[in-house]
Amino acid sequence: MIYSASRKTATWPLFWAYVLVILYASLYPFDNWRFQSALSWAFLTDPWPRYWTGFDLFSNLVGYAPLGFLLTLAVHRSRRRWRGITLSVSAAAVLSLSMESLQMFLPVRVPSNLDIALNVLGAWMGAVLVQVMVWLGWIERWGRFKDRWFEDETEASGALALLAVWPLALLFPSPLPFGLGHVFERLESSWIEFLWGSPWLEWWPMRVLELQPMTSTTAVLCMALGLLLPCLLAFGVVSRQPQRWAVAGVCLALGMLASALSATLTYGPAHAWVWVSAEVGKAAVWAVAGVLALSWLAPSMCWALAVLALVLQLSLLNSAPADAYFALTLQTWEQGRFIRFHGLIQWLGWLWPYALLAYLLSRLSSRDAGSPSPFR
Template identity: 65%
Template sequence: MIRRTSAAWPLFCIYAVLIVYASLYPFDNWRFQGVVSWSFLTEPWPRYWTGFDVMSNALGYAPLGFLLAVSLHHTRPHWPAIGLATFFAGVLSLLLESLQMFLPVRVPSNVDTALNIAGAFAGAVVARGLAWVGLVNRWSRFRDRWFELEAGGALALLAIWPLALMFPAAVPFGLGQVLERLETTWVHVLKDTPWLESWPLRDVEFQPMLPITESVCVALGLLLPCLLAYGVVQRRPQRWAVAGVCLTLGLLASALSAALTYGPVHAWGWVSPEVLRGSVMALILALILSLASARMCWVLALAALVLQLSLLNTAAAGVYFPMTLQTWEQGRFIRFHGLIQWLGWLWPYALLVYLVHRLSRAQTVGRG
């Protein structure tokens, strides 16, 4: 018997990893002072704190409590969601605040711990309140009508995709262009070591993309979430609606990223003729491929993803792209310790793993 998978659980796991990253950033200059003390828990509360501290700690943990409470709502038998979410947040917060004792740029705080726990508690209360008034069950019924039972992973990837687009890419919607950066980082790590000479390096420099190639990458980047959704949505009108939502969210997320980076006046400055052609291509292909079966959509999504990653990672970024990154990195809220850039780098590879997993499972089931 196939059980329905909830998107809340993978989103909860991803969000917990992001909290760990944000709490321990920048992960360097670790030091041990000879003694580990939890005296910060009993210290008097500071007289002054900023609104940003309250927002980043309380609101930062609220989605964690919310997602865990929603995940527990679907378990049988029901667990005490509010208590477990608050307890988990307290343990996680205490662990991370304790690890901050080993980081010179971070200071453990009892206020941060209290705000984290309060935020998770509030998020869990909101989740239980929504369940009490029936909204969670309504969403479950809506999901049953629109999506297949095992759609949880796909829905989680679709929810993260607009956030990944907040990181500026050399090619709009071209996520996962990491090869050139990985090579530079690896050469820096092996610098002044004998392994650098034996490491195979490229003999030629990457060349900029041709306009037609850029349009193809834009089209593939917009088409991928549509094909991902088609794999878990069976009915054609619903596929059209989901594809329209995906394309709209992709365009709005890219515009918001440009607006936060350069100002609202430049929100649509990234829309070039190549982007327009690619967007039209994506729209036409999304309409045509809505006729395909779910398995065919998985196969086409995998092929499109491999093609896009190949095109992106064998081309050089634009001349002005480093300046774009420099401007983006100055934004505190949009950057958030570099979390968004990790989403932009890793989302297509997470999609790759998901597609391979689903296709291999479908092949195993078909043979059985």
């Protein structure tokens, strides 16, 4: 099995994106930096920490596994295939040592030799998993699967990356189920706070009227569009009808499960489905109807409709205030054990729709103007 250049290249952006994830999780909360008069790397030779939790062990072990997996996959060749393991372990050791050393400047973080050992072990596990998949023929089967299901591999790689991030973005609580990208209200308040006391504040246009709460019909529309958007994204790279229905079914199921997991992490397993209301049910029905109706369109038309749907949803979401209970939900989440990751997932929830919009516009502009008829 020999990778084509496009397959090798498509993995590198995912690898570097995950490096940024590790940087964020390792150096959070990025404030109260301090400089000690005498820096010491004695923690490298200290005995194992006496106090630790199972969650810390699990997160440090599993957190670096995707790093080793993606790096080994990116450098994989038919020959010298074990080189990826050595490179992944070395990169994980350097990155982990750098992060633990920088934690000496953060008062709320404690560097640990156990964390480094677990990080390296996790990267090794991820690298070995790639070799096992190669030995079992799964990598080659995945290549054939992509050839059967997707028309253009370059476009499919970007679409698959966005689809993979979408359930993660849904984990952070949003004012409305599947309503990602609600940023205008927070950006406006932050900007006003920044300009407070400045003469520029009186020149800044202020809204005279308060934001009106979202009506039930508008809420159903926003949730239905939120469920439909990943399906339309997938339709742009999948052309066959049965495959489109299968991908749409997976997207809808992942959206529901990710929202249930978010409620579980926030309130506990007993409240996993408390967010499912009559409005959510109506939105799901409309999303399924939209999938069946739009699955007959050509890929370019699906993406064009996705742009229109995305702009409409963002406009409706950002023209209404957040629910009164939303602040309590955020406080419950941020005080939990996922404090190091809530900010990262929140950024995903904020930026995913805008990354989708940029991707769709760039791919639509690169396609030929003389496209075939939008109907099959």
